[in-house]
Amino acid sequence: MRIGQLAQLVGVETQTIRFYEQQGLLPPPDRQDNGYRVYTEKHGEGLAFIRRCRILGLSLAEIHELQSYQDDPYQPCTAVNALLDDHISHVRSQITALQTLEKQLVSLRASCNDDREIEACGVLAGISEGNMHQQ
Amino acid sequence: MRIGQLAQLVGVETQTIRFYEQQGLLPPPDRQDNGYRVYTEKHGEGLAFIRRCRILGLSLAEIHELQSYQDDPYQPCTAVNALLDDHISHVRSQITALQTLEKQLVSLRASCNDDREIEACGVLAGISEGNMHQQ
DNA sequence: TAAAACTATAAAGCTACTATAAGGTCAATA
DNA sequence: TATTGACCTTATAGTAGCTTTATAGTTTTA
Ligand SMILES: [Zn+2]
Ligand SMILES: [Zn+2]
Ligand SMILES: [Zn+2]
Ligand SMILES: [Zn+2]
Numbered sequence: 106m107r108i109g110q111l112a113q114l115v116g117v118e119t120q121t122i123r124f125y126e127q128q129g130l131l132p133p134p135d136r137q138d139n140g141y142r143v144y145t146e147k148h149g150e151g152l153a154f155i156r157r158c159r160i161l162g163l164s165l166a167e168i169h170e171l172q173s174y175q176d177d178p179y180q181p182c183t184a185v186n187a188l189l190d191d192h193i194s195h196v197r198s199q200i201t202a203l204q205t206l207e208k209q210l211v212s213l214r215a216s217c218n219d220d221r222e223i224e225a226c227g228v229l230a231g232i233s234e235g236n237m238h239q240q
Numbered sequence: 241m242r243i244g245q246l247a248q249l250v251g252v253e254t255q256t257i258r259f260y261e262q263q264g265l266l267p268p269p270d271r272q273d274n275g276y277r278v279y280t281e282k283h284g285e286g287l288a289f290i291r292r293c294r295i296l297g298l299s300l301a302e303i304h305e306l307q308s309y310q311d312d313p314y315q316p317c318t319a320v321n322a323l324l325d326d327h328i329s330h331v332r333s334q335i336t337a338l339q340t341l342e343k344q345l346v347s348l349r350a351s352c353n354d355d356r357e358i359e360a361c362g363v364l365a366g367i368s369e370g371n372m373h374q375q
Numbered sequence: 376t377a378a379a380a381c382t383a384t385a386a387a388g389c390t391a392c393t394a395t396a397a398g399g400t401c402a403a404t405a
Numbered sequence: 406t407a408t409t410g411a412c413c414t415t416a417t418a419g420t421a422g423c424t425t426t427a428t429a430g431t432t433t434t435a
Contacts, residue, residue, distance in 0.1 A: 107412080107413075109412065120393065121391090123414095123415095128391090139413080140400090141400085141412085157367050157368075157370055161348070162345075164390080164391090171367075174364070175364065178359040179357050180357065181356065181357060182354070182356045182364070183354045185361050185364055186349065186352055186353075186361070186363055189348065189349050193349060196338055196341055200335060200339060203334055203338070204335060206296065206331055207331050207332060207335065210296060210297075210327065210328045213324065214325065217320075217321055218321075219317070220316070221317045222313065222314050222315065222316060223312055223320065225317070226309075228317070228324050229306065229309070229310060232289060232296070232306075233285070233292075235292055243383095244381065256423065259422075259424090263422090274382080274383090274430085275382075275384095276382055276383080276431085277382085299422090300421075
């Protein structure tokens with residue numbers, strides 16, 4: 106399988122595949138005489154794994170770590186589960202931060218209607234004066 | 241006021257101030273004979289405004305837009321309020337996406353306890369098989 | 376006077392790609 | 406046979422918002 110076919114199969118751009126190879130997330134495939142990369146089914150599985158991890162919001166570093174665990178199949182999976190727990194708390198703290206942000210933005214927005222001049226805009230005034238109802 | 245004092249006043253690194261100047265968010269200050277930047281109180285206010293916007297999650301482009309409105313104080317503030325409305329919807333869609341993600345991650349995590357071998361890890365299996373309970 | 380602290384510019388690094396440029400390879404068509 | 410088009414190669418730059426590093430000049434302090 107050449108790079109274009111693999112890309113279409115998994116739904117990724119060819120550059121992305123080369124990028125993952127360069128980052129050490131995909132093993133370098135064999136090459137044809139003309140230099141073209143030749144992929145196997147294993148590469149397809151590896152690439153699909155990476156993509157599903159990315160959809161779950163895992164960073165390339167976290168994916169790399171997971172791969173290192175996969176290479177050690179008889180270790181206990183504590184570290185894998187811990188990695189996921191950490192990632193869940195990453196996501197949760199992002200959610201919390203964004204919710205706080207949303208409240209601030211909504212209250213800022215409520216301080217103005219559409220019929221003022223810029224000079225009297227409650228939004229701009231709120232930002233300028235630091236009335237951001239923190240915490 | 242020199243750059244270090246301004247930085248300490250607002251709670252920013254000196255490089256960040258130079259960066260904002262370079263990006264056109266802070267007006268270039270006067271220089272001493274030795275080339276050192278000299279800042280006024282206005283610069284302090286401008287910098288604090290930028291920082292508060294950043295804390296509210298506004299992009300530099302959005303901040304730039306707000307600044308252009310500030311320069312036109314007798315226009316109606318419709319555009320300012322619209323910018324904030326847009327930003328609030330940015331934030332809300334991020335929250336929604338992260339909440340979906342969190343559900344997927346929690347359900348994935350629930351598919352494993354800590355007492356398995358990697359080979360039998362429910363988390364890794366879940367990712368590999370694409371059991372991500374989408375939508 | 377010499378070191379410490381501050382300033383300057385320019386360039387690279389960070390994440391996870393995406394896009395562009397310039398070129399080599401191959402099958403099919405005119 | 407010549408050429409078109411689809412595919413492949415590498416290398417380089419761009420995205421956002423800084424941070425870090427390198428190198429050098431200036432001011433303040435001991
Ligand atoms: Zn994470
Ligand atoms: Zn307004
Ligand atoms: Zn926004
Ligand atoms: Zn497990």
